[in-house]
Amino acid sequence: xxxxxxxxxxxxxxxxxxxxxxxxxxxxxxxxxxxxxxxxxxxxxxxxxxxxxxxxxxxxxxxxxxxxxxxxxxxxxxxxxxxxxxxxxxxxxxxxxxxxxxxxxxxxxxxxxxxxxxxxxxxxxxxxxxxxxxxxxxxxxxxxxxxxxxxxxxxxxxxxxxxxxxxxxxxxxxxxxxxxxxxxxxxxxxxxxxxxxxxxxxxxxxxxxxxxxxxxxxxxxxxxxxxxxxxxxxxxxxxxxxxxxxx
Amino acid sequence: xxxxxxxxxxxxxxxxxxxxxxxxxxxxxxxxxxxxxxxxxxxxxxxxxxxxxxxxxxxxxxxxxxxxxxxxxxxxxxxxxxxxxxxxxxxxxxxxxxxxxxxxxxxxxxxxxxxxxxxxxxxxxxxxxxxxxxxxxxxxxxxxxxxxxxxxxxxxxxxxxxxxxxxxxxxxxxxxxxxxxxxxxxxxxxxxxxxxxxxxxxxxxxxxxxxxxxxxxxxxxxxxxxxxxxxxxxxxxxxxxxxxxxxxxxxxxxxxxxxxxxxxxxxxxxxxxxxxxxxxxxxxxxxxxxxxxxxxxxxxxxxxxxx
Numbered sequence: 001x002x003x004x005x006x007x008x009x010x011x012x013x014x015x016x017x018x019x020x021x022x023x024x025x026x027x028x029x030x031x032x033x034x035x036x037x038x039x040x041x042x043x044x045x046x047x048x049x050x051x052x053x054x055x056x057x058x059x060x061x062x063x064x065x066x067x068x069x070x071x072x073x074x075x076x077x078x079x080x081x082x083x084x085x086x087x088x089x090x091x092x093x094x095x096x097x098x099x100x101x102x103x104x105x106x107x108x109x110x111x112x113x114x115x116x117x118x119x120x121x122x123x124x125x126x127x128x129x130x131x132x133x134x135x136x137x138x139x140x141x142x143x144x145x146x147x148x149x150x151x152x153x154x155x156x157x158x159x160x161x162x163x164x165x166x167x168x169x170x171x172x173x174x175x176x177x178x179x180x181x182x183x184x185x186x187x188x189x190x191x192x193x194x195x196x197x198x199x200x201x202x203x204x205x206x207x208x209x210x211x212x213x214x215x216x217x218x219x220x221x222x223x224x225x226x227x228x229x230x231x232x233x234x235x236x237x238x239x240x241x242x243x244x245x246x247x
Numbered sequence: 248x249x250x251x252x253x254x255x256x257x258x259x260x261x262x263x264x265x266x267x268x269x270x271x272x273x274x275x276x277x278x279x280x281x282x283x284x285x286x287x288x289x290x291x292x293x294x295x296x297x298x299x300x301x302x303x304x305x306x307x308x309x310x311x312x313x314x315x316x317x318x319x320x321x322x323x324x325x326x327x328x329x330x331x332x333x334x335x336x337x338x339x340x341x342x343x344x345x346x347x348x349x350x351x352x353x354x355x356x357x358x359x360x361x362x363x364x365x366x367x368x369x370x371x372x373x374x375x376x377x378x379x380x381x382x383x384x385x386x387x388x389x390x391x392x393x394x395x396x397x398x399x400x401x402x403x404x405x406x407x408x409x410x411x412x413x414x415x416x417x418x419x420x421x422x423x424x425x426x427x428x429x430x431x432x433x434x435x436x437x438x439x440x441x442x443x444x445x446x447x448x449x450x451x452x453x454x455x456x457x458x459x460x461x462x463x464x465x466x467x468x469x470x471x472x473x474x475x476x477x478x479x480x481x482x483x484x485x486x487x488x489x490x491x492x493x494x495x496x497x498x499x500x501x502x503x504x505x506x507x508x509x510x511x512x513x514x515x516x517x518x519x520x521x522x523x524x525x526x527x528x529x530x531x532x533x534x535x536x537x538x539x540x541x542x543x544x545x546x547x548x549x550x551x552x553x554x
Contacts, residue, residue, distance in 0.1 A: 085438035088445030089407075090374055128287030130330040133368060154330075155287060180498045180505050180533065181276075181286045187500070210498055218500065 002027055004035035010042050013081050023076045026069075033061075034069040037102065041074030042081075044094030050101035063109040067146060071102045075144055079229040092228065093137070099144035118146040119239040122170040124156030126185040131178035134208055137228040138174060145232045158185075158192030165193075165202055172238055174231065175221075177208040186211070187219030203238045207231055255359055255399040256426040260461065263488050263527045266554045268547045271492060271530025272308035272316045273540045275363070277507070279304075279319070289331040291323045294343040301344065305351040309358050311537045312544025315528070316352065317402060318344035318393060321365035325385045326377070337385075338392040345396020361400040361428065362393030364415060371410050379414060386418040400426030402490075404466050407432055407443040413458045420459035428462040428490050428528070429455040433477055435469065440477055448480045456487060464490030466532045469497055471509055471517040478524050488527040493517075495534030507534025515542040522550050 001008035007027065014020050027035065033056055040048035049071070056066050078095045081087045110117070121142055125135050132154050139149045150168045152160055161173060177183045186206050193199040206216050207225040216224035223238055225231030252260070259269065279290050282300045294301055305316045323341045325334040333340065345362060352358040367385065369377045390401060401419050406412040412429055419427045431451050433440040440448055448465070455463045464481065468474050474493035481489050495507035495514060514535070521529050529547065531539045 083437075085436040085441055085445075088441065089443045090445070093370075093374055128285075130287065131368065133370075179286070181280050181284075183498070183505070184500055185286070212497060215500055 002035055003032045004039055007035045007039040007042075010039065010077050013084070013086055014077060015084075016080075019080060023073065023080070026076070027073050030069040030073070034066070034073070037066065037070030038074035038077070041071055041095055041098045041102070042077050044091065044098050046094075046098040046101035049098045050105070053102040053105045057105060057109070063106040063113070064115060066102065067106055067110070071099055071106075072145065075099060079232070082227070082229050089137070093140070096137075096140040096144050100140070103144065117148040119172060119235065119242075120148045120150070120168065120170040121172045121174055121235060122150045122152065122161070122164045122168055123174045123176070124152035124161060124164070125154040125176045125178075126182050126189060127155055127157045128185060129177050129179050129182035130154045132176075134178065134228070135174075135176040138176065138207065138225070138231045141228040141232050142174075142235060145236070147232075147235060158189040161189050162192065162196055162198060165198060170202060171242055172203045172205055172235055174205045174207065174225075174235075176206075177211060180210050183208070183210055183215065184219075186221065190220050203242065205231065205234060205238070251424060252426065253399065253424050256424070259359065259399065259426060260488075266525070267551055268522060268526070269314045269359075269528045270312055270540065270544055270547050271361070271490075271528055272305075272313040273531040273535035273537060274495075274533045275304065275317060275319055275321065277534055277536065289322075289328070289333060291320060291328065291340045291344065292331065292333065294319055294340050294347060295336075298343070298347055301347045302351055305348040305360075306354075307537045308540055309351060309355050311541040312548070313530070313540055314357070315359045315361050315400075315530075316348050317361050317363040318348050318396070318398060319363070320344040320389070320393060321363045321404070323392070324364070324367050324389050326367040326369045327365075337388050338395075341389050341392025342396040345393045345398045349397035359399045360397065361402045361426070362390065362396075362398040364389060364393075364401055364403045365405050366407060367411065370408065371414070382411065382414055383418055386415050387422060390419060390423055394423050394425065398425060400428060402428045402430060403460075404428075404430040404492075405432055406430060409442070409444045409446055409454065412455065416455060416458040416460050426462065427460045428464070429458075429460040430464045430466045430490055430492065431455075432467045433465055433473075435473060440473075440480065448477055449484045452481060452485050452487075456485070462488040462490050462528060464492075464526070464528070466490075466492040466530075467494055468532070470494060471496070471514050475517055475520040475524075478521055478526050482524040482526070489525075490528035490530075491521055491526045492528075492530040492532045493535075494532045495539065498534060509534070511536075511539040511542045514539055515546060518543055518546055522546060
């Protein structure tokens with residue numbers, strides 16, 4: 001299939017037609033080095049990902065190419081494997097760490113050269129809730145997928161979210177909750193954005209163990225992510241919609 | 248290594264052999280929220296500041312038929328309590344939680360108390376930054392408090408991280424002479440039921456029993472229908488003691504109120520399947536109340552009287 005045998009094997013986990021085409025096309029014409037990076041990322045081999053990223057940059061390969069053809073191709077396969085119950089949270093965390101090992105070298109170059117990130121996301125666990133594992137997982141995955149993420153931490157009030165919006169001007173705000181008691185604070189934050197006239201300025205996403213699509217719809221969120229990987233997909237969709245609007 | 252289980256723990260194991268089913272309690276968190284726990288407040292602090300609420304909760308559940316009540320100590324480990332600046336009070340808050348429930352249990356005949364031990368919210372190395380030694384110490388401290396307060400068992404519940412669950416079981420096994428119950432959360436994915444860390448029900452049984460748990464099972468989850476499915480799977484792989492405690496469905500929000508959709512009658516109907524599948528410990532998780540317990544008790548009483 002591809003020049004890199006291991007990556008070809010990993011690609012066998014992609015079974016949906018549209019994804020075979022999409023991810024397959026994206027990998028097809030990439031160099032063996034890029035495929036090696038993608039494979040190392042899927043394996044969670046952060047040392048190799050970091051080393052190869054440095055090597056490639058030294059050889060004059062652009063940061064963008066390493067991101068698109070190496071790291072993100074690997075991450076796409078990780079996402080599919082996670083959704084389809086082939087790998088689970090630990091493996092995703094380790095792959096995200098490998099992604100970060102590459103991004104450490106790429107990010108400064110991207111920001112220097114003025115290349116826009118995928119989008120800007122402001123994240124926080126809502127007021128009254130001190131749980132941050134899910135939120136942190138989402139942040140890792142978003143950063144790994146090329147988003148710039150600002151983290152407001154836990155116990156974030158509607159006012160804090162609004163202040164954060166003013167300060168960072170994100171495209172998307174992501175709210176997380178683990179407790180059923182704090183879930184309503186997502187709705188309250190959305191209402192607060194309405195009240196202060198900011199609702200149309202930003203897209204609001206929600207997620208967390210007890211949160212459902214139904215609940216997200218009911219409180220008027222723009223998107224719901226049912227896992228960290230899904231959150232990245234939803235964030236990408238929102239960014240595309242925003243781009244269309246702005247064009 | 249602890250040799251002999253304390254008499255109450257032995258008695259429970261003995262009664263299971265004669266097919267008795269034990270009824271645990273309903274939700275703790277939901278009860279506390281209805282009785283003064285503010286969003287973002289520390290549930291375990293109520294053992295000290297609102298001990299009357301904790302005692303009443305135990306009393307209500309025992310009165311409605313629970314054989315075993317859980318302590319209010321789910322987040323009583325140093326990592327969770329640190330968020331409230333209470334990590335120096337781990338032992339005391341856990342001990343108190345046990346004393347409160349134990350005191351009430353002694354008003355009745357043959358009632359027991361299990362210490363609730365929830366996840367730490369941290370990841371062990373190499374995935375996270377917490378060392379095994381540190382977490383071992385943390386569990387040991389929490390369990391010491393619970394034991395000192397008089398619990399008959401530890402329910403290591405709502406577990407998602409395999410190594411953490413194994414460690415908690417190990418700490419209990421190596422240091423304490425009470426029953427050890429290990430209960431995990433499963434999500435239904437395209438390939439069936441898995442924990443967040445990828446264990447199937449079958450794998451969990453093997454790993455947790457091998458680690459030294461006396462009882463293995465599941466709690467929380469996405470409603471009693473799924474829990475019955477998981478229970479059937481678990482039972483199909485083992486004759487060992489099992490525990491199942493379901494949520495009253497996935498919560499919905501109505502006008503800022505949290506509504507758990509599964510009524511006591513609905514769950515009672517589903518729970519008949521748990522009895523059919525010889526689940527030895529049955530109870531309710533989030534959203535279940537004393538009325539759920541009362542109806543489960545009807546079911547279980549019928550069974551226990553027929554043995």
